[in-house]
Amino acid sequence: MRRPTIMDIAKAAGVSKGAVSYALNGRPGVSEGTRKRILDIASDLGWAPSNPARALAAGGRVGAVGLVVDRPSRSLGIEPFFMQLVSGIETELSATGVDLLLQVTEDTDTELAVYRRWASERRVDGVVMVDLRVDDPRPAAVRGLGLPAVLLGGPGGAGDLPCLYTDDSSSVREVVRYLAALGHRHVVQVSGPEEFAHTVDRGEAFREAADRAGLAGAYSVHSDYTGEAGARTTRRLLAAAERPTALVYDNDLMAVAGLGVAAEMGVDVPSQLSIVAWDDSALCRLVRPSLTAIGRDVVGHGRQVARMLGRVLEGEPVASQESSAGELHPRGSTGPLVVSHVSAVTSE
Amino acid sequence: MRRPTIMDIAKAAGVSKGAVSYALNGRPGVSEGTRKRILDIASDLGWAPSNPARALAAGGRVGAVGLVVDRPSRSLGIEPFFMQLVSGIETELSATGVDLLLQVTEDTDTELAVYRRWASERRVDGVVMVDLRVDDPRPAAVRGLGLPAVLLGGPGGAGDLPCLYTDDSSSVREVVRYLAALGHRHVVQVSGPEEFAHTVDRGEAFREAADRAGLAGAYSVHSDYTGEAGARTTRRLLAAAERPTALVYDNDLMAVAGLGVAAEMGVDVPSQLSIVAWDDSALCRLVRPSLTAIGRDVVGHGRQVARMLGRVLEGEPVASQESSAGELHPRGSTGPLVVSHVSAVTSE
DNA sequence: CGGTTCGGCTGAACCGGTTAAGCGATCGGT
DNA sequence: ACCGATCGCTTAACCGGTTCAGCCGAACCG
Incomplete structure (x- = not known):
């Protein structure tokens, strides 16, 4: 027995x-x-x-890596992003018999405490970090702990951690040019919290692309990724005197919320308002009109970041890598501006 | 150092x-x-x-519990259910310094292999199981492995595992009576795969409640929890000669998909069609019209199931518990049948 | 005042592996 | 025929804790 x-x-x-x-x-x-x-x-x-015995023996691996997810729990549940990421990471890990520890935290301090505990108690061999922030203390912290880590995001602010990053600016440009070609001039970007590094990057790329496309009425507003906040922000934007004709959301959840608010306020999508979501997911295809979205291969990112971490754990030098840019999937939520409506709104 | x-x-x-x-x-x-x-x-x-050292020493705990999620990965990402559950489990575990191992699998055999590996390699002290199926081999398997476990679901088919179960029948009755009171006679339940035990339970409860409420045109169809399948099923139902006037979906994702299909087919919700979702989430509140839904306290279930597992690991006898039934949150997707429409469809 | 009890601590075994060092037998080379 | 290298295996230390048996001294008791 x-x-x-x-x-x-x-x-x-x-x-x-x-x-x-x-x-x-x-x-x-x-x-x-x-x-x-x-x-x-x-x-x-x-x-x-016996895994404990193996881990204990001279410098053995514990055969587990950790992932901390630090996002408001309300939005978390619904964001397809994490489960897809987890799924990708695991398909790669399971090949080598490595397990994944998942922890959900409420703030960065708690997240750092988790890393400290994992490192000092030897719970994991390394970690994957996501959602890089501006002046993020985590890269320095994990390095101080001697905890091997790979970052999804960056490369700016990653310290010397190997990271897997996407250059969102080309996708942003693609979206802006697409909307401009459809006749939109008043395009607003509803972004995530400005503490996230990729939010800042996308924001800059957006303003630059808008400038270049000659969109005078383009600007960004910050929201927080939750549906509630996305709805609130959209309500405010659509109630403004100079109503935007196109909205670009930083995640799919806020985009769905925005779509709901447009319906609620009697603003037709896409004839009066075009909507673009970042992060394509089943959600975008289910709502009506279906949402034009920028899709990334999140599962693929998960796999790749897991592979990178695996090599780090082997002691091999690992260079940061750029992953493929997101692709624009045009669907029913974007279209040419229907002039009659616009003139009705912006006239007098 | x-x-x-x-x-x-x-x-x-x-x-x-x-x-x-x-x-x-x-x-x-x-x-x-x-x-x-x-x-x-x-x-x-x-x-x-050192966790490995502690675990190795005489009968020590490894300080980790496992959760295997076995669902098609497409629907997984979007289902708020799991992240909420994970979140609940963790808030309880973190108090005692226990970690959570998460694994996503594609089928039951793989899931069983994971339990075997976890048990034989001493990766976890116990597991939480969800999504009990009809003739589920898992309860017997984990008991054969000597792996402590608690089950979210049951109690039928749980073997002698302690479980945390919900009696869905009262919620089903509430929904059916509510729809009947609104004037609906032709109510169809779009349920999950019939292999799930709770699907069977809800289906029986639905038919019984429909009988009792005198709804002659009520029946159930099986779908698979994904948005795509939910959309397909809905399309078929709405294209039928005798179109249902109310649809009850087994999860929020299919309900959103159904809502999209209704819009696509020009069927107005709620005047021509009422929609009810099982599992309330932010998603239900974001779409328009917002979805009437049955909400459960998933986070609370996670906490409770984690507490039960903790007690099992302490060696205490743990009895199965019934958790509170879901609550109906009426929103914009349900309403009285507007007669003019109905007669237009069902006349002649 | 001698014997028992108890608190406080030490020493060593043990959990289940990994790994360096050592050792006898075999083998090839000259 | 002898030497050294190599193969195949054993022995024992070690990883970092837990735990049990035992020991010493002080207090307690009759």
């Missing part, structure tokens, strides 16, 4: 613990015949290595 | 390893003075217990 140990195998095979260890780990030091016999006995006995 | 061990503390305090262990664990065997001195030194040194 007890779990078999290598000692049990050793006894059954009539060899020593050490020999069994060599055999099971495929290292030299035991003949092929003996190795086969040991492996057979091990599988007969249903042996599996 | 090396992590301090209890041996370091012992040397600094001029006592033995054993004494340090007693002091740090708050057990008798050392004087109060010595204990305080040891604790001070430990905190000076920034000591934290």
Whole structure:
């Protein structure tokens, strides 16, 4: 009934613990015949290595990596992003028998405390970090802890952590040019909290692209990724004297909320208002009109970041990598400006 | 630079390893003075217990529990349910310094393999299981593995596992009576895959409640929780000769998809069609019209199930518990049947 | 005043692996 | 035929804790 140990195998095979260890780990030091016999006995006995014992032995790995998700829990549940990321990370990890520890926190201090605990208690071999912030204390902190880490985001502010980053500016430009071509001049970007580094990047890219496209009435407002805030922000924008004709949201959730508010206020999408979502997901395809969105391969990012972390844990030098830019998926929520409506609103 | 061990503390305090262990664990065997001195030194040194070492020592806990999520990855990302559950489980676990291992699998066999691996490698102390199926092999499997577990769902089919279950039938009755009172006779339930135990339960409860309310045209169809399938099912239903006037969906995602299809087909909600979603979430409040939904306290369930597992791990006997039933939140997607429309459709 | 009890601590075994060092037998080279 | 290298395995230390048996001294008791 007890779990078999290598000692049990050793006894059954009539060899020593050490020999069994060599055999099971495929290292030299035991003949092929003996190795086969040991492996057979091990599988007969249903042996599996005790992870705690392995981790304890000289510098062993604990075979687990951590991911801390620090976002308001209301928006969290609904954001497809994290589950997709987790799913991607795991498909890569499971190949090497590494587990994923997931922790949800409420703020950065708690997140840092989790890293400290994981490092000092040897709970994980390394971590994946997401949602890089402006002046983010985490890269320095994990490095101070000696905790191997890979960052999804950056590269600015990543310190010397290897990171997997996307250059959002080309996607932003694509969206802006697309909207401009549809005739939109008054385009507003509803972005996430300005503490996020990618929010800042996208904001700058947006203003630059808008300038270049000659959109005088373009600007950004900050929101917080939750549906509630997205709805509130949209309500304010649509109630303004100079109503925007196109809105670009920083995530899909706020975009759906914006769509709802437009319906609520009798603003037709897309004839009176075009909507673009960042982060494509099933959600964007389910609502009516379906949402034009910028899709990224989040699962792929998860896999790649997991691979990078794996190499870091092997001690190999890992360089930061740029991942493919997001792709624009035009759907029903964007279209040419219908002039009659616009003139009705902006005239007099 | 090396992590301090209890041996370091012992040397600094001029006592033995054993004494340090007693002091740090708050057990008798050392004087109060010595204990305080040891604790001070430990905190000076920034000591934290090595989890692998603790787990290895006589029957120690590994301080982690596992959760396997086995759902098609497309629907997974968007389902608020799991992240809320995870969030609830963690708030409870973090109080005792227990970590959560999350694994996403594609099918039940893989899920069982994960439990086997976790048990044989001693990766977790116990697991939380969700989504009980008809003839579910998991309860027997985890018990065979000697893996402590609690189940969210049941109690039928739970074997002798302690479970936290909801009696959905009262909520189903509430929904059916509500729709009947609004004048609906042709109500269809769009449920999840029939392999899920709660799907079967809800289906039976639905038919019974419909009978009792005298709804002749009520029946259930099976779908699979994804938005795509929900949309397809809805399209078929709304294209039928005898079009339903109210749809009850088994999750929020399919309900949103159904709402989209209704819009696409020019069927007005709620005047021509009422929609009810199971599992309330931000999503239900964001779309227009907002969705009437049955909300459960998923975070609370997560906390409670984590508490139950904690007690199981302590070796205490734990009885199954019934959690509060879901509450109906009426919103814009349900309303009285507007007769003119109905007669236009059902006449001749 | 001698014997028992108890508190406070030490020493060592143990958990289940990994790994360096050592050792006898075999083998190739000269 | 002898030497050194290599192979195949054993022995034992080690990782960082927990825990049990035992020991010493002080207090307590009759």
